[in-house]
Amino acid sequence: MKNISFRQLKALLAIEASGKVVEAAKVLGLTAPAVTLQLKQAEAEAGVQLFERSAHGMRPTEAGRAVLAAARDIGERLRLLDIEIDAFKGVRRGRIAIGAVSTVRYFAEPMLAAFAEAFPDVDCDFIIDRYAETIDRLKNRTIDIALVGRPPRSLSVRATTFGEHFLVAVAAPTHPLAHRRGIAKTDIAGEHFILRGASSGIRLFFDRFIGDAAVRAGATTTEMESVEDIKRAVMADFGLAFLAAHSVAGEVQDGRLAILDVAGLPIRRQWFAISRADRVLTPVMRAFQDFLTKQGASFLPDAPLH
Numbered sequence: 001m002k003n004i005s006f007r008q009l010k011a012l013l014a015i016e017a018s019g020k021v022v023e024a025a026k027v028l029g030l031t032a033p034a035v036t037l038q039l040k041q042a043e044a045e046a047g048v049q050l051f052e053r054s055a056h057g058m059r060p061t062e063a064g065r066a067v068l069a070a071a072r073d074i075g076e077r078l079r080l081l082d083i084e085i086d087a088f089k090g091v092r093r094g095r096i097a098i099g100a101v102s103t104v105r106y107f108a109e110p111m112l113a114a115f116a117e118a119f120p121d122v123d124c125d126f127i128i129d130r131y132a133e134t135i136d137r138l139k140n141r142t143i144d145i146a147l148v149g150r151p152p153r154s155l156s157v158r159a160t161t162f163g164e165h166f167l168v169a170v171a172a173p174t175h176p177l178a179h180r181r182g183i184a185k186t187d188i189a190g191e192h193f194i195l196r197g198a199s200s201g202i203r204l205f206f207d208r209f210i211g212d213a214a215v216r217a218g219a220t221t222t223e224m225e226s227v228e229d230i231k232r233a234v235m236a237d238f239g240l241a242f243l244a245a246h247s248v249a250g251e252v253q254d255g256r257l258a259i260l261d262v263a264g265l266p267i268r269r270q271w272f273a274i275s276r277a278d279r280v281l282t283p284v285m286r287a288f289q290d291f292l293t294k295q296g297a298s299f300l301p302d303a304p305l306h
Contacts, residue, residue, distance in 0.1 A: 001067075004045045009071035011038035012050065016068055019057030042067070076141060083282045093121035094284040099134040099143035100126070101201065102227060103165075103244045111299040115291050122284055130225070132199040138276060144285050145275050149201045149244075156277040160289050162296030166245040166266035167205055168259045170252075172237040178258040185210065185264055192239035193221045194230050205267055206242040231257065246301040271296070 014024035015035070025032045043050050050064035060068055083094055100108060105128050112126060127134075127143065135152045137143040151159045169188060171178050177188065189210055196203045210219075222239065224230050227247050234241045235256050245266060251257040273292050275285060 001045060004042055006074070008038045008042040008045075009067075009074065011035050012042055012064070012068055013071050013075070015039065015051060015058050016060055016064075019059070021058065072141075077280075080280050080282055083284070084280070094282065095123040095125070096145065096282075096284045096288055097125040097127070097143040098145050098147065098288070099137045100128050100147040101131050101134055101149065102128055103149070103202070103247050104128060104147050106244075106247050106249075107299045107301055111296065114295065114299070115288065118291065119284075119287060122287070130197070130199060131201050138274070141276070141279075144279075144282070145273055145288060148272055148274060149269050150204075151272055151274050157274040158277050159272045159274045160293055161270045161272055162292040163271045163300045164297075165269050165271055165300065167202060167209075167242060167269060168245045168248070168266045169240055169242055169262050170231075170234055170248055170257045170259055171240050172235055173255060173258045174237060175240070175258070177240075177260055181261045183260055183262045185262065188240060188260065188262060190219050193219065194233045194239045194241045195221050195223055196227075196230070197223050197225055202242060202244060205269070209242075209264065209267065249301050271300070 011024065011028065011030075014027050015021060018024045018027060021035050021039070022032045025035045028035065039051065046063060046067060048063045049061055050067055051058045051060055108126065108128070112124060116122070116124065125143075127137065129137070131148060134143070134146050134148065135155065138146045138152075138157070139155055149165065151157050177183055177191075193206075195206060222233070224233065227243060230241050230243065231248060231251060233239065235251065240260070245259070248257050248259070252259055273289055273296075275281065275289075281289070
């Protein structure tokens, strides 16, 4: 594959994206025969078929997927090289894609506004989603940095901490446990809990904390994906919840929720900014990580713990 050209790789990527040579040719500004020639030359260089032709369009073979993965890696490295060259020229502009888990929404707006003010020529894409989807985006290189409560085990990353957060149990102010002190874990184990889904980091820490106590107590749970939905259910005294303290700060302050004084809680955790370990940090990525290291903690809301 030493003689394959970048033009041929671009043709392969366009065919994969569109599924048809004619559509790929439109994207590339070439004729369909020219794109077909690029494909034939790439297959001749590889010595194997790279695409299967079917009534549903062009689909990459297993060998084709390997070549396409290499093409994406090369394209990404060239994109980073452009940014690095700009940095040598003293250019302070660019783009960064940031992914974050849902509880980041409670402090994201002032944090991103401050970053935009410090770097007005940087375009920032910000995507909030569940933990699993955020990590998948990092794996697939559709985001540059992820803001999470725990680094993944399935991907080698570089991680920078930028502040603390606390996990607490909450109830409606009218709940019998709301005004008790020194509540034992076994006292809440039998309560009905409204929880995030199994892939949520907060759910993972709840399961670790409650352990076998809930099984012995025969506890029941309801799963909801939205933190706001969970808070509304708890305020209606539908059950207890286990959430990040900063995500309930407003409701606790207004007297709509109460943080339970449970032995072993709150659980102290760290916020992490993570990026792929195999990626070269662009100047913009480095600037964002430095910004978080120096100022990130100042944007975290006060977390009520009692």
